[in-house]
Amino acid sequence: MELNGVRVSRETQERLQHFASLFQKWAKTINLVAPSTIDDLWQRHIADSAQIFQLHPQPAQWVDLGSGGGFPGVITAILLAEQAEGHVDLVESNQKKAAFLRVCLRECEARGTIHAIRIEEASKTIADCDVISARALADLDMLLDYAASWAERNENLRLLLHKGRDYEREVAKARGRWEFDLVKHNSVVERDSVILEINRPRRRN
Numbered sequence: 001m002e003l004n005g006v007r008v009s010r011e012t013q014e015r016l017q018h019f020a021s022l023f024q025k026w027a028k029t030i031n032l033v034a035p036s037t038i039d040d041l042w043q044r045h046i047a048d049s050a051q052i053f054q055l056h057p058q059p060a061q062w063v064d065l066g067s068g069g070g071f072p073g074v075i076t077a078i079l080l081a082e083q084a085e086g087h088v089d090l091v092e093s094n095q096k097k098a099a100f101l102r103v104c105l106r107e108c109e110a111r112g113t114i115h116a117i118r119i120e121e122a123s124k125t126i127a128d129c130d131v132i133s134a135r136a137l138a139d140l141d142m143l144l145d146y147a148a149s150w151a152e153r154n155e156n157l158r159l160l161l162h163k164g165r166d167y168e169r170e171v172a173k174a175r176g177r178w179e180f181d182l183v184k185h186n187s188v189v190e191r192d193s194v195i196l197e198i199n200r201p202r203r204r205n
Contacts, residue, residue, distance in 0.1 A: 003050045004188050008079070015078045015108045016046060022107065023069065026100045032069030048189040049075035052133050052160045055185060055195065059086035060130040065119050065146060066137040067092040067101055074104050076133065077112035088112035091122045123149035130154065135162040140170040144178050144201050151201045159198035167194055177204055
């Protein structure tokens with residue numbers, strides 16, 4: 001099996017397939033994603049989420065903010081499962097979604113932990129972070145606010161963020177309060193989407 005042109009093992013394929021079946025089951029009673037996108041689950045959500053890990057495939061301590069239906073946090077945790085190290089802390093304050101995420105991690109043998117807390121509280125609970133991911137969560141300016149405490153503790157912090165066609169406006173707004181190194185990666189799944197790689201974010205004086 002290939003994801004975005006990258007071959008994955010049979011074990012990873014089985015984990016992803018099991019996640020997809022769990023998702024389809026739970027999505028009948030919980031609003032995990034927009035209903036109109038469920039029929040395109042593999043391309044629109046699983047392959048799209050896999051891009052995040054594929055940009056940083058080495059072992060790392062991940063924090064996934066607003067994990068919702070598991071994108072990209074659960075997919076990252078599944079892809080990490082075959083590595084010797086690395087872990088994903090998934091932050092989701094909605095209790096029903098957090099319960100779904102716990103079942104996914106357990107049954108898919110993925111390497112992650114669920115934190116059913118507000119994003120604003122996450123940096124007090126999760127000490128270490130190398131990479132932050134988020135998908136359809138908030139403007140870049142707010143995401144950098146969420147990341148600020150981890151950035152203070154790790155000068156090499158990296159953010160990998162899914163963004164749509166309006167990303168340039170978000171970047172311009174964020175640069176009013178923040179300095180950061182930016183790399184734009186065009187999505188290989190969604191033509192009008194990008195993944196913004198933000199390195200070394202720091203507040204402007």
